[in-house]
Amino acid sequence: MLRYIRIGILLTILVVVAGNQWLTENRFSSWEKPLWISIYPVLAEPGEGVRRYAENLDAAAFEDIVEFFGQQARRYGRELEPAIVIQVARPLTAQPPALPTEGSRLDTALWSLKMRWWSWRNGRQDGMVSDDVRMYVLYQERKPDTALERSVGIKNGSYGLVNAVASRREAAHNRIVIAHELLHILGAIDKYDLNTGQPLPPGGLADPSKSPLYPQERAEIMGGRIAVSANRWRHPASLAYCVIGAETAAEIGWITNQP
Numbered sequence: 001m002l003r004y005i006r007i008g009i010l011l012t013i014l015v016v017v018a019g020n021q022w023l024t025e026n027r028f029s030s031w032e033k034p035l036w037i038s039i040y041p042v043l044a045e046p047g048e049g050v051r052r053y054a055e056n057l058d059a060a061a062f063e064d065i066v067e068f069f070g071q072q073a074r075r076y077g078r079e080l081e082p083a084i085v086i087q088v089a090r091p092l093t094a095q096p097p098a099l100p101t102e103g104s105r106l107d108t109a110l111w112s113l114k115m116r117w118w119s120w121r122n123g124r125q126d127g128m129v130s131d132d133v134r135m136y137v138l139y140q141e142r143k144p145d146t147a148l149e150r151s152v153g154i155k156n157g158s159y160g161l162v163n164a165v166a167s168r169r170e171a172a173h174n175r176i177v178i179a180h181e182l183l184h185i186l187g188a189i190d191k192y193d194l195n196t197g198q199p200l201p202p203g204g205l206a207d208p209s210k211s212p213l214y215p216q217e218r219a220e221i222m223g224g225r226i227a228v229s230a231n232r233w234r235h236p237a238s239l240a241y242c243v244i245g246a247e248t249a250a251e252i253g254w255i256t257n258q259p
């Protein structure tokens, strides 16, 4: 009996999440008006440095992302000016639900639901415009020998979690990660080898028709890195060295037929 109740509850959750995603998908793919993105800095660690850094963030700190989306949209004939608008919330001390380590679909769906609840409880602040997407950016100290936890943007969900270092030196890198996760939310998929990090041609390359193909000069944002050769890559220094390739543009609804 209990088993049926549990299955029933899970099915209900999945139907709700699926329905919500369908609605969101429709809303995102039209691109008829700018998307409003709220960035919520989260104090992932108690230190004074992290707090001071997060409290000083404003929309100008993320202007690169707005410019990037505007410029790239124009390449595909989308004359939305701007394509996205970013507003920055006051830093939060409440911590969002931890990401599941194993990403089964059900775990992710459950996390997504917890996240929605958490976001509803913690995300409301006076003076903010109602948004389409919320990016929670977890600011922490730089720890030389530890990699940051992964970042995530749920496809066609309404929010992402980004792990970021609270430092000016890392700000350009943080903006790349935020743009990448935002594109996941808008429907884009990864275009790099998950084991090696190598961008996968053709979609993961900024210029897949270049001859010779390597070295590439820029990174396709979902390929994530600049492919120096077929098996070597380097990090782009900023969004100025990134583009949105044709495959990604098709995935987010900027072009309807791929060339």
Ligand SMILES: [Zn+2]
Pocket: 180, 184, 189, 190
């Ligand atoms: Zn990704």
